Amino acid sequence: MVDLKAKLGRNVGQLIQYRNDAWKCVRCGLCRMIDTADVTSDQFVDNCPSGIFHKFETFYPAGRHELIRCLTADPPELGYTEVLHKAIFTCTGCGYCQNLCNSFKGLQPTNSFQSLKDFANRKWGVRSEHNALIQSIINYDNPWLSPRKPRGTWARKVKDFKIKDAGKEKVEVLYFPGCNAAYVAEINPVAKATARILHLAGIDFGILGEKERCCGSTAFRVGAVDMFENYRRENIRQLNALGVKTMVTACAGCHSTFAHCYAGDLDFEVVHIVEYIERLIQQGKLKFRKELKDVRATYHDPCHIGRYSKIYDAPRNVLKAIPGVTFKEMVRIKENSLCCGSGGGVKSFDPNMALGVASIRLEEARLAAGANTVVSCCPFCEINLGHAAAGGDMKVVDLLQLVSEAMGE
Amino acid sequence: MPTGINTENLAIVLEKLQNAIGKQWVSDDPAHLASYSRDFTIVPGRWPNIVVLPGSTEDVQKIIKIAAEHEVPVVPMSTGFNHGGLCIPLHGGIMVDLIKRMDKVLNLDEETLTITIQPGVRNAVTYAMANHRCCVDDVPMAAAVSLSMGSTSTLANYIGRGIPGSEVKYGDSTEAIVGMTWVLPDGEILKTGTPAVPNVGIIPIAYGPGPDIGGMFINASGMFGICTEITIKLFPEKGKERLYIFDAKVKERSLEKALEFLIQLSQQALAEFIYKSHGGQTVNMIIDPDNPYPPGAMCEFLPEDPVIVSILGETEEELDIKEEILMDLAAECGLYALDMKGLTEQIFKGAPNPFERKARSQIGKAIGSVLRRGAFQWYSCNVKADPIPEMASKFFRLVEKYWKPTDPKISRHATMSGTDIQGPHPFARNFMFEVDFWWDQANPEDVKRAAVLLRKTGELILEHGAQPWRNMYRHGELHLPRLGTYLDILKQTKREFDPNNLMHPDIEPVTDDYI
Numbered sequence: 022m023v024d025l026k027a028k029l030g031r032n033v034g035q036l037i038q039y040r041n042d043a044w045k046c047v048r049c050g051l052c053r054m055i056d057t058a059d060v061t062s063d064q065f066v067d068n069c070p071s072g073i074f075h076k077f078e079t080f081y082p083a084g085r086h087e088l089i090r091c092l093t094a095d096p097p098e099l100g101y102t103e104v105l106h107k108a109i110f111t112c113t114g115c116g117y118c119q120n121l122c123n124s125f126k127g128l129q130p131t132n133s134f135q136s137l138k139d140f141a142n143r144k145w146g147v148r149s150e151h152n153a154l155i156q157s158i159i160n161y162d163n164p165w166l167s168p169r170k171p172r173g174t175w176a177r178k179v180k181d182f183k184i185k186d187a188g189k190e191k192v193e194v195l196y197f198p199g200c201n202a203a204y205v206a207e208i209n210p211v212a213k214a215t216a217r218i219l220h221l222a223g224i225d226f227g228i229l230g231e232k233e234r235c236c237g238s239t240a241f242r243v244g245a246v247d248m249f250e251n252y253r254r255e256n257i258r259q260l261n262a263l264g265v266k267t268m269v270t271a272c273a274g275c276h277s278t279f280a281h282c283y284a285g286d287l288d289f290e291v292v293h294i295v296e297y298i299e300r301l302i303q304q305g306k307l308k309f310r311k312e313l314k315d316v317r318a319t320y321h322d323p324c325h326i327g328r329y330s331k332i333y334d335a336p337r338n339v340l341k342a343i344p345g346v347t348f349k350e351m352v353r354i355k356e357n358s359l360c361c362g363s364g365g366g367v368k369s370f371d372p373n374m375a376l377g378v379a380s381i382r383l384e385e386a387r388l389a390a391g392a393n394t395v396v397s398c399c400p401f402c403e404i405n406l407g408h409a410a411a412g413g414d415m416k417v418v419d420l421l422q423l424v425s426e427a428m429g430e
Numbered sequence: 431m432p433t434g435i436n437t438e439n440l441a442i443v444l445e446k447l448q449n450a451i452g453k454q455w456v457s458d459d460p461a462h463l464a465s466y467s468r469d470f471t472i473v474p475g476r477w478p479n480i481v482v483l484p485g486s487t488e489d490v491q492k493i494i495k496i497a498a499e500h501e502v503p504v505v506p507m508s509t510g511f512n513h514g515g516l517c518i519p520l521h522g523g524i525m526v527d528l529i530k531r532m533d534k535v536l537n538l539d540e541e542t543l544t545i546t547i548q549p550g551v552r553n554a555v556t557y558a559m560a561n562h563r564c565c566v567d568d569v570p571m572a573a574a575v576s577l578s579m580g581s582t583s584t585l586a587n588y589i590g591r592g593i594p595g596s597e598v599k600y601g602d603s604t605e606a607i608v609g610m611t612w613v614l615p616d617g618e619i620l621k622t623g624t625p626a627v628p629n630v631g632i633i634p635i636a637y638g639p640g641p642d643i644g645g646m647f648i649n650a651s652g653m654f655g656i657c658t659e660i661t662i663k664l665f666p667e668k669g670k671e672r673l674y675i676f677d678a679k680v681k682e683r684s685l686e687k688a689l690e691f692l693i694q695l696s697q698q699a700l701a702e703f704i705y706k707s708h709g710g711q712t713v714n715m716i717i718d719p720d721n722p723y724p725p726g727a728m729c730e731f732l733p734e735d736p737v738i739v740s741i742l743g744e745t746e747e748e749l750d751i752k753e754e755i756l757m758d759l760a761a762e763c764g765l766y767a768l769d770m771k772g773l774t775e776q777i778f779k780g781a782p783n784p785f786e787r788k789a790r791s792q793i794g795k796a797i798g799s800v801l802r803r804g805a806f807q808w809y810s811c812n813v814k815a816d817p818i819p820e821m822a823s824k825f826f827r828l829v830e831k832y833w834k835p836t837d838p839k840i841s842r843h844a845t846m847s848g849t850d851i852q853g854p855h856p857f858a859r860n861f862m863f864e865v866d867f868w869w870d871q872a873n874p875e876d877v878k879r880a881a882v883l884l885r886k887t888g889e890l891i892l893e894h895g896a897q898p899w900r901n902m903y904r905h906g907e908l909h910l911p912r913l914g915t916y917l918d919i920l921k922q923t924k925r926e927f928d929p930n931n932l933m934h935p936d937i938e939p940v941t942d943d944y945i
Contacts, residue, residue, distance in 0.1 A: 044872035047470040048510045050552070050581035057554035057580025061562055063535045066555055076455075076483055076530040077462055083510070084465030091464050098464065105461035 039133035115360035138244025173230030187227030199272035201400035214425035243366035273399035277325035310429035313345035319390035322358035323399030363405035379409035433501035473515025478525035495617035508583035554580030708848025813896035
């Protein structure tokens with residue numbers, strides 16, 4: 022049965038369920054490029070990150086469909102090779118192909134390639150590149166090989182107000198920073214900025230601190246589906262017990278995972294902070310007191326709040342509201358946004374590809390938008406783009422950092 | 431020195447190719463071979479032995495020379511989206527992926543109104559570059575090929591006669607070819623057209639001086655070489671345009687009524703573009719996932735043989751006059767214009783400009799949707815007007831006999847099975863006639879039935895004096911033997927150019943040992 026409304030990341034089934042879809046791919050090539058109606062030149066046209074970097078058809082959706090067809094044949098028409106594995110695990114799960122193809126052909130390429138990862142892990146074992154982060158999630162509830170205790174360290178460094186412990190006090194809103202904000206030094210400021218914004222807006226919020234556990238997104242995206250399911254069940258139990266009305270997160274991955282992979286099982290609304298901020302600005306509860314200098318910004322749509330959650334306008338509205346920021350779009354934006362290259366476990370599996378695609382994205386920011394600052398709302402994007410920008414003139418920042426700076430005080 | 435398809439020879443060929451164009455662009459890994467083995471036609475898939483991604487004409491030369499030296503077949507591929515099984519390596523060999531690295535616009539010439547491109551430049555890019563970067567007196571330019579997927583190769587559409595009938599008014603796409611660069615089976619370079627003539631360069635005419643051999647390469651499916659560059663004419667997107675869709679007031683004999691209307695429009699050279707579509711296609715153009723009506727039900731109230739007409743004019747007054755003539759003609763033929771506002775919004779939803787290119791890119795998407803399941807084929811020909819109704823009737827009888835969808839709830843109408851007529855050929859009574867057909871690609875029985883139906887359709891077309899648009903599904907077996915001396919010359923040429931029959935062997939029956 023064709024699901025014309027197949028959502029990205031939801032109800033990802035067994036690989037055999039996608040065999041018919043694999044037959045139906047007509048190799049039209051629309052999934053390789055931005056919407057043909059939006060093409061205005063010969064630049065910034067291509068849109069499959071693994072295809073852009075690796076070039077062979079095998080790394081594009083049509084090629085992966087053929088791999089699915091071969092692997093689900095009886096007997097299978099393909100066995101393990103490094104190239105096969107590479108083609109499977111360099112899909113970032115950006116969702117571009119499914120967003121496009123599902124609307125007129127009913128196929129679910131992204132979901133099927135997610136299933137393909139799960140199939141590969143079961144058949145040939147989890148990749149060594151991913152083993153470490155999966156074990157880390159199991160042992161430490163985060164993919165960063167860091168102990169649990171420092172998870173709340175960023176909050177203890179917030180001195181001008183106290184952040185409530187949602188595990189001990191009843192709060193209206195749970196702020197869920199996620200693993201990146203908690204453990205990655207470049208992303209710590211996002212957690213602090215988010216907390217500060219919520220505080221200044223008078224929101225009754227709290228965090229779980231070191232009791233917070235990974236949303237499981239990383240496990241899911243690298244194809245460790247069983248592990249993710251176990252994690253999901255535990256998280257649902259813990260989070261529902263808090264009695265909050267809203268969960269706010271600044272991580273696009275967490276947002277997408279809670280909003281889609283946990284859909285229907287949570288007793289509260291899941292909101293990305295950028296939508297919250299937009300609301301606060303509209304309600305007059307959030308004011309900017311400082312004008313920023315020399316910020317020629319462009320916005321990079323993260324896949325997980327962009328195509329996955331259709332949040333396109335809120336970050337732009339917020340960015341345009343910040344005094345002193347000049348804003349110009351790139352070419353590949355919104356539904357056409359080019360993935361930063363690091364999703365789906367690619368950052369650890371194929372770091373060359375992750376950096377290569379990120380460099381292409383930064384080049385677009387420079388040439389198409391004349392930007393000196395790339396702004397985004399996803400720590401994975403910011404980490405990867407930041408690595409590619411290192412040593413150059415381009416800055417990569419989270420929108421929250423600009424908001425916090427412009428709020429002054 | 432070893433030759434042919436065997437382990438020892440292929441290992442040597444692989445190494446030579448890697449040394450010649452770079453190790454990262456050459457592979458014999460089974461995963462790569464599988465991903466290049468199949469398209470969505472009735473032609474069964476077949477793995478190549480090696481896949482290569484050249485980055486330049488010189489790379490292609492090196493590939494072909496190595497292949498020739500070791501007698502290994504070579505099959506070129508662009509997007510791979512073709513309706514004829516034209517990229518399947520029937521005897522293995524080297525698959526040459528021409529679009530992933532050779533994707534540059536080499537020249538956009540405002541003086542000659544031409545564009546020179548590599549195989550990887552897709553229709554949407556060609557259109558955008560011409561339209562946004564090439565103007566004469568503020569009139570933007572465009573390439574002739576439209577009604578084609580924006581994601582497919584312009585070069586391949588021109589030399590392989592992609593989607594037909596798009597700009598019939600300007601001649602078919604091959605007449606807009608100014609020059610080509612070919613790598614021949616011996617690895618030598620051949621340039622055709624005016625760009626090949628020293629001190630002349632690009633002049634936007636279709637043929638060079640003296641006997642022009644460029645035509646030999648058109649529709650040759652790679653059997654005489656590989657095209658690495660093409661220069662094509664651009665045409666003005668002039669004036670204002672209006673679009674109409676007409677339907678028969680009474681559904682009976684709607685095809686005949688539509689045909690008469692098309693004849694009148696052609697003979698009066700009134701329209702820019704005419705496209706008689708069919709109910710199934712219309713359904714799929716407007717279907718959207720939230721529509722509560724299933725395709726079959728929608729066909730009850732949609733046109734069986736809708737006629738899409740576009741007219742051009744310099745001013746609104748000119749368009750008004752043309753519109754009045756158009757409406758009178760339509761009424762004489764028993765047709766009326768549909769409410770464009772609602773239907774246009776539905777059909778061209780999301781396209782900022784509902785006319786011409788952007789509309790066609792939406793049509794291209796709709797065609798690519800192929801009812802969301804299965805594969806889609808078309809068979810097209812040039813034919814005089816008079817046999818069309820009988821051809822359509824016979825085609826439908828073939829469909830009824832051979833078409834059995836996997837899903838019994840899906841009606842013929844909902845499956846894109848129908849006939850199209852495209853034009854105009856100004857002042858003439860002939861058109862592009864096309865039949866469309868759908869099947870479930872995942873069902874081997876369906877594929878077999880489709881193969882039989884398409885074979886019989888090929889025979890039907892030839893019986894009625896139609897000229898096939900191009901070789902589809904290796905149906906050169908049907909039409910080429912009818913050509914007598916023509917085929918003899920082709921065979922001779924093939925022997926001279928490619929004595930070892932390495933360039934896409936058996937894609938056409940032009941060798942005595944054709945399989």
